[in-house]
Amino acid sequence: MAAKTVNHKAWWLVLPVVILVAFNAVIPLMAVVNYSVQETFGNNEFFFEGVRWFEQVMQSERFRDALGRQLLFTALVLAIQIPLGVAIALAMPRKGIGVSICLVLMAMPLLIPWNVVGAIWNIFALPDIGLLGRALNGMGFDYNYTRQPFAAWATLVAMDVWHWTSLVVLLAYAGLSAIPDAYYQAARIDGASRWAIFRHIQLPKMKHVLLIAVLLRFMDSFMIYTEVVVLTGGGPGNSTTLLSIDLVKLALGQFDLGPAAAMSLIYFLIILLLSWLFYTVMTKDEEK
Amino acid sequence: MARILLEQLRHSYRDNPRPEIDADWAVRNVELEWDDGGAYALLGPSGCGKTTLLNLISGLLKPTAGRIRFDDRDVTGLEPGGRNIAQVFQFPVVYDTMTVFDNLAFPLRNRGVPEAEVKRRVREIAVMLDLEATLDKRASGLTADGKQKISLGRGLVRSDVAAILFDEPLTVIDPHLKWRLRSKLKELHQRVGRTMIYVTHDQTEALTFADQVVVMTDGQVVQAGTPVELFERPRHTFVGYFIGSPGMNLLPCEVDAAGVARYAGIPIETANGGPVAAARTAAKKQLEIGVRPEFVQFSGTGVPVTIERVSDTGRYRVVHARHGEQAIKALVDEGTRVPEREGHVRFQPDRTQIYADGWIVE
Numbered sequence: 181m182a183a184k185t186v187n188h189k190a191w192w193l194v195l196p197v198v199i200l201v202a203f204n205a206v207i208p209l210m211a212v213v214n215y216s217v218q219e220t221f222g223n224n225e226f227f228f229e230g231v232r233w234f235e236q237v238m239q240s241e242r243f244r245d246a247l248g249r250q251l252l253f254t255a256l257v258l259a260i261q262i263p264l265g266v267a268i269a270l271a272m273p274r275k276g277i278g279v280s281i282c283l284v285l286m287a288m289p290l291l292i293p294w295n296v297v298g299a300i301w302n303i304f305a306l307p308d309i310g311l312l313g314r315a316l317n318g319m320g321f322d323y324n325y326t327r328q329p330f331a332a333w334a335t336l337v338a339m340d341v342w343h344w345t346s347l348v349v350l351l352a353y354a355g356l357s358a359i360p361d362a363y364y365q366a367a368r369i370d371g372a373s374r375w376a377i378f379r380h381i382q383l384p385k386m387k388h389v390l391l392i393a394v395l396l397r398f399m400d401s402f403m404i405y406t407e408v409v410v411l412t413g414g415g416p417g418n419s420t421t422l423l424s425i426d427l428v429k430l431a432l433g434q435f436d437l438g439p440a441a442a443m444s445l446i447y448f449l450i451i452l453l454l455s456w457l458f459y460t461v462m463t464k465d466e467e468k
Numbered sequence: 469m470a471r472i473l474l475e476q477l478r479h480s481y482r483d484n485p486r487p488e489i490d491a492d493w494a495v496r497n498v499e500l501e502w503d504d505g506g507a508y509a510l511l512g513p514s515g516c517g518k519t520t521l522l523n524l525i526s527g528l529l530k531p532t533a534g535r536i537r538f539d540d541r542d543v544t545g546l547e548p549g550g551r552n553i554a555q556v557f558q559f560p561v562v563y564d565t566m567t568v569f570d571n572l573a574f575p576l577r578n579r580g581v582p583e584a585e586v587k588r589r590v591r592e593i594a595v596m597l598d599l600e601a602t603l604d605k606r607a608s609g610l611t612a613d614g615k616q617k618i619s620l621g622r623g624l625v626r627s628d629v630a631a632i633l634f635d636e637p638l639t640v641i642d643p644h645l646k647w648r649l650r651s652k653l654k655e656l657h658q659r660v661g662r663t664m665i666y667v668t669h670d671q672t673e674a675l676t677f678a679d680q681v682v683v684m685t686d687g688q689v690v691q692a693g694t695p696v697e698l699f700e701r702p703r704h705t706f707v708g709y710f711i712g713s714p715g716m717n718l719l720p721c722e723v724d725a726a727g728v729a730r731y732a733g734i735p736i737e738t739a740n741g742g743p744v745a746a747a748r749t750a751a752k753k754q755l756e757i758g759v760r761p762e763f764v765q766f767s768g769t770g771v772p773v774t775i776e777r778v779s780d781t782g783r784y785r786v787v788h789a790r791h792g793e794q795a796i797k798a799l800v801d802e803g804t805r806v807p808e809r810e811g812h813v814r815f816q817p818d819r820t821q822i823y824a825d826g827w828i829v830e
Binding site: 360363368369370371373376381385 | 526528547548549553554557558559561563564565566574575579622
């Protein structure tokens with residue numbers, strides 16, 4: 181048997197990556213873990229508290245309300261953006277000058293900084309001077325997103341749909357473009373209906389990109405912060421206080437480092453768990 | 469089931485094709501008649517228009533001009549679904565998420581065939597294609613030849629199919645399976661008796677599969693005939709060198725007033741020489757003598773040649789000879805004596821033809 185060649189110098193090559201990951205992921209995360217089990221009153225004095233903050237966060241009504249709002253927001257956003265994105269991708273032209281025009285138009289919302297998106301919609305929807313707000317009130321709707329929770333939610337969801345549906349469109353369009361012509365030709369010869377073509381050719385071929393779209397949209401919508409803060413600031417009342425907004429209030433507003441750290445970890449675990457769930461459910465078919 | 473008639477079929481991918489410019493047309497002036505139940509091949513090099521012609525027949529493309537008839541029915545304006553055509557593509561098309569059974573049942577279910585009938589037809593076809601063991605499996609898990617069988621099966625299950633079209637169906641199949649799938653096709657053709665049209669650029673595939681081979685080049689049909697006709701009497705020099713290995717020898721020639729062809733001043737006896745040939749070749753620019761290497765023999769008299777090289781294939785030998793600048797190939801049996809360096813060749817007269825501007829003189 182030949183002796184295995186071992187060269188420990190190779191570890192030096194991995195070192196830069198190890199340092200990078202340590203400083204931007206592992207160490208900050210461990211700092212949060214550290215805070216989550218301690219109490220501090222300033223002066224850099226810490227007292228061990230065990231799982232007390234975790235219990236407190238899990239039992240607090242405030243956290244559960246925020247989580248509920250967050251789940252509702254994400255569910256609404258996914259339920260609208262995925263089908264709408266697929267529908268737009270299907271309607272887009274396949275060749276010619278129209279392709280570039282559509283792609284540029286679609287990419288536009290994605291290029292705008294997030295706080296600017298919030299600012300645009302904030303002004304756009306103002307009941308007295310915004311185009312949307314004035315128009316709705318002019319048509320007889322009593323619309324004021326700074327006072328009515330329902331109006332605030334509708335505006336928030338509309339803003340997110342405007343901002344992010346393009347991403348789903350672009351991914352779905354890429355999936356559609358990868359389908360060879362022969363599939364459509366075979367379907368025409370087999371006498372397939374429009375629905376059958378979608379169900380048996382387009383949807384299966386788009387499955388992988390749609391999985392990515394769902395995961396990205398789930399994670400991003402679950403972590404949304406900037407646009408909401410600029411648009412509603414979490415109000416009126418607490419009606420649009422999503423998890424991230426609540427977390428910032430807790431950590432920076434009240435400076436409750438321990439509970440905030442515990443909440444961050446729970447928040448992180450929920451995202452991880454749900455992402456894993458989506459992935460498992462959507463790829464389950466393949467293993468058969 | 470139907471007889472297929474193509475009448476003055478022309479097709480162009482351009483928006484405004486100019487009728488007199490050949491380059492604007494992918495298919496020009498195709499006039500063909502195919503009998504019900506025959507096995508046909510469309511043979512030609514890449515880009516000659518054979519796939520375009522196939523797609524015109526199936527209805528995936530609409531011709532720029534001309535008509536297509538199935539029996540007496542004009543189908544020129546009909547969609548593929550309305551033409552009762554099945555087509556097998558170069559790359560296997562299967563519906564990935566469905567089982568093999570559902571794949572085969574798909575065209576029937578789309579047409580509202582009762583489920584009991586669907587089951588019966590699918591089982592019957594699966595047995596014919598040796599697919600019955602995989603009926604419950606996902607179609608995406610099959611090998612390329614299995615998938616190609618499914619594509620074929622989706623055509624065969626339909627009882628109303630007028631013709632099955634194949635667009636280079638063996639391209640992605642492993643070489644050792646090609647032969648098996650080809651014999652399977654031949655066997656199926658004899659069994660179901662449907663018209664089959666097979667597009668390929670591989671002469672072996674075309675000649676072994678079809679009763680009649682249609683040779684295309686540059687958008688037009690140059691000859692339609694049995695494999696023997698294409699071999700013995702190519703109507704166009706393209707058929708001469710495209711079919712056969714090595715292809716036909718073409719020697720520039722002159723034809724005198726009596727209709728005798730002369731190559732470099734040497735009179736050559738041909739099958740189509742004579743007074744008619746003299747009249748027909750008078751106004752033509754390019755005159756050639758065509759003779760296949762199989763009909764070139766060594767003798768004491770004739771065209772003097774220098775032997776350059778002999779390649780031995782095991783079953784026969786290919787002799788590369790030269791007369792001045794003109795290469796002449798001869799195909800001889802293993803036992804035949806080949807002169808060492810210098811010698812003479814003569815051409816078997818009944819297999820030697822005069823061609824004018826590419827076309828045989830008749």
